[in-house]
Amino acid sequence: MRILLVGAGGTLGGAVREALTERGHKVIGVGRSGGDLVADVTDPEAVGRLYEEAGALDAVAVAAGDAVFKPLGELTADDFTTTFRGKGLSQFELVRQGARHVAPNGSFTLVSGIISEQPIVAGAAASAVNGAVEAFVRAAAIELPPQRINAVSPTVAEESLPAYGPFFPGMETVPAARVATAYVRSIEGAQTGQVYRVW
Numbered sequence: 565m566r567i568l569l570v571g572a573g574g575t576l577g578g579a580v581r582e583a584l585t586e587r588g589h590k591v592i593g594v595g596r597s598g599g600d601l602v603a604d605v606t607d608p609e610a611v612g613r614l615y616e617e618a619g620a621l622d623a624v625a626v627a628a629g630d631a632v633f634k635p636l637g638e639l640t641a642d643d644f645t646t647t648f649r650g651k652g653l654s655q656f657e658l659v660r661q662g663a664r665h666v667a668p669n670g671s672f673t674l675v676s677g678i679i680s681e682q683p684i685v686a687g688a689a690a691s692a693v694n695g696a697v698e699a700f701v702r703a704a705a706i707e708l709p710p711q712r713i714n715a716v717s718p719t720v721a722e723e724s725l726p727a728y729g730p731f732f733p734g735m736e737t738v739p740a741a742r743v744a745t746a747y748v749r750s751i752e753g754a755q756t757g758q759v760y761r762v763w
């Protein structure tokens with residue numbers, strides 16, 4: 565398959581790229597600062613240009629999305645806007661525009677995260693956007709067929725512990741390679757409207 569992978573240069577995205585490439589897929593990696601194609605997917609016009617440049621696609625997968633982590637009492641209105649633009653609206657837009665570019669039997673795989681269900685201190689904005697992504701996936705799944713859509717909801721990756729570890733005391737971790745298997749399941753499988761928890 566020809567797969568557009570947003571965030572292919574990141575911790576999770578690198579593992580997803582490796583897993584998909586090993587399975588014989590052609591991965592077109594997207595990042596803001598580098599990759600096979602460069603785009604900031606928080607900009608709807610950039611998403612449009614990205615799809616024009618990418619050409620025919622069988623799947624779109626996302627392993628990207630910035631969220632603001634701050635105690636609730638310190639979060640600003642702008643922090644919520646930044647978080648929803650960074651991880652929510654960007655993914656919704658990739659699906660909204662992508663439905664015209666992805667093959668009829670193709671798929672979308674979005675990313676949420678464990679804190680939609682298992683909250684942490686300073687994670688209110690990120691929890692909320694993860695929940696929105698999962699709700700969007702369930703809703704879009706009834707309108708997209710024959711295209712499919714799922715979300716991957718990982719716990720903290722082992723590789724991310726140095727960066728995020730203090731925020732997730734006592735939470736189990738998984739190798740990024742295990743998160744990547746959920747992307748493979750979403751892309752190569754037949755289910756739609758699912759949230760694949762990896763924890």
Ligand SMILES: NC(=O)c1ccc[n+]([C@@H]2O[C@H](COP(=O)([O-])OP(=O)(O)OC[C@H]3O[C@@H](n4cnc5c(N)ncnc54)[C@H](OP(=O)(O)O)[C@@H]3O)[C@@H](O)[C@H]2O)c1
Nearest residue numbers: 571573574575576595596597604605628629677720721724
């Ligand atoms: N890592 C974890 O433990 C974990 C656990 C649960 C959920 N998640 C979620 O998984 C996603 C990826 O996490 P990660 O830790 O792998 O991130 P990461 O290592 O920081 O990598 C993110 C990648 O996405 C790209 N990217 C970010 N924003 C983008 C944008 N607006 N447009 C285009 N590309 C963009 C970055 O490109 P540039 O470097 O070029 O900017 C980078 O390649 C995030 O949504 C995160 O919340 C991660």
